[in-house]
Amino acid sequence: MRALASIATRQGVFQVRRAIAEDVAHILELLGDDPIGSLRETGADERTAAAFVAIDADPNQLLIVVVDGWEDVVATMQVTFIPNLSRNGTLRAQLEAVRVSAELRDLGLGSALLRWVLDECRRRGAGLVQLTTDKRRDGARRFYEAHGFVASHEGMKLELG
Amino acid sequence: MRALASIATRQGVFQVRRAIAEDVAHILELLGDDPIGSLRETGADERTAAAFVAIDADPNQLLIVVVDGWEDVVATMQVTFIPNLSRNGTLRAQLEAVRVSAELRDLGLGSALLRWVLDECRRRGAGLVQLTTDKRRDGARRFYEAHGFVASHEGMKLELG
Numbered sequence: 652m653r654a655l656a657s658i659a660t661r662q663g664v665f666q667v668r669r670a671i672a673e674d675v676a677h678i679l680e681l682l683g684d685d686p687i688g689s690l691r692e693t694g695a696d697e698r699t700a701a702a703f704v705a706i707d708a709d710p711n712q713l714l715i716v717v718v719d720g721w722e723d724v725v726a727t728m729q730v731t732f733i734p735n736l737s738r739n740g741t742l743r744a745q746l747e748a749v750r751v752s753a754e755l756r757d758l759g760l761g762s763a764l765l766r767w768v769l770d771e772c773r774r775r776g777a778g779l780v781q782l783t784t785d786k787r788r789d790g791a792r793r794f795y796e797a798h799g800f801v802a803s804h805e806g807m808k809l810e811l812g
Numbered sequence: 813m814r815a816l817a818s819i820a821t822r823q824g825v826f827q828v829r830r831a832i833a834e835d836v837a838h839i840l841e842l843l844g845d846d847p848i849g850s851l852r853e854t855g856a857d858e859r860t861a862a863a864f865v866a867i868d869a870d871p872n873q874l875l876i877v878v879v880d881g882w883e884d885v886v887a888t889m890q891v892t893f894i895p896n897l898s899r900n901g902t903l904r905a906q907l908e909a910v911r912v913s914a915e916l917r918d919l920g921l922g923s924a925l926l927r928w929v930l931d932e933c934r935r936r937g938a939g940l941v942q943l944t945t946d947k948r949r950d951g952a953r954r955f956y957e958a959h960g961f962v963a964s965h966e967g968m969k970l971e972l973g
Binding site for chain 1: 836839840843852853854857859860861862863864866867870872873875890892894895896897898899900901902903906908909930933934938939940941942943944945946947948953956957959960961962963964965966967968969970971972
């Protein structure tokens with residue numbers, strides 16, 4: 652899989668690329684590797700494999716991984732492009748499942764990845780980027796605010812029984 | 813366009829259907845008809861027409877209108893289905909641009925529409941429904957909480973320059 656971008660940090664050079672099926676287990680490990688995620692993430696199985704197929708087939712989904720020099724997955728993010736009528740038909744981009752591996756957190760990789768993603772959203776014509784972040788995630792809100800995001804909305808969730 | 817459902821209220825029977833191109837101007841009127849929306853919504857033009865085409869062509873988008881007995885649009889909502897790996901590959905449904913016309917607000921139509929939408933999300937296999945609501949919208953948060961939504965997240969937005 653061709654790299655979409657290179658990110659140079661003090662820890663080395665990382666490659667950004669679209670996720671492939673073989674990345675799913677590694678993405679799930681990243682998603683599960685924190686106090687909130689560990690409560691709800693399980694390993695790769697037929698459900699996550701089917702979800703990957705649906706993501707990969709949808710031109711409005713961009714599931715990305717960042718890999719290090721050994722091709723290990725060290726960060727991930729899913730971008731969903733949402734066409735809509737609001738704000739004079741402004742295309743929205745939504746970020747979900749943003750995660751950087753624990754040993755590389757707060758060292759600049761996440762910021763560099765976010766900057767690249769915002770450029771990519773702009774390139775695709777998005778005029779608004781949105782995300783929700785769990786109120787328990789200390790630091791995440793400040794991270795996004797440092798990149799210009801405004802916590803103007805309540806993010807509400809409902810689990811369907 | 814065939815109705816997806818009928819909603820019976822004390823004000824009469826309303827039909828739920830997929831939006832068609834001719835509804836766009838009426839949807840935009842609804843979106844603009846409040847203190848926040850009036851600041852940013854414009855009328856139908858080639859950008860909103862193109863956005864409608866993109867929404868209508870995307871099988872993961874469901875843009876719905878509710879019409880009264882005269883076929884006037886009295887409510888609207890956009891549902892985006894988001895395949896993703898989190899929570900064991902749980903399909904998410906996201907609600908955006910939810911609006912009921914001012915004269916029918918708080919009379920039960922919105923609640924009935926939301927109940928229908930949640931059933932439709934369940935029928936399509938979604939396990940989680942999410943939305944963001946502007947913190948300035950008094951009452952909206954309580955409305956969603958009354959339907960079981962939890963304001964567990966910050967909803968953050970960034971306008972791209």
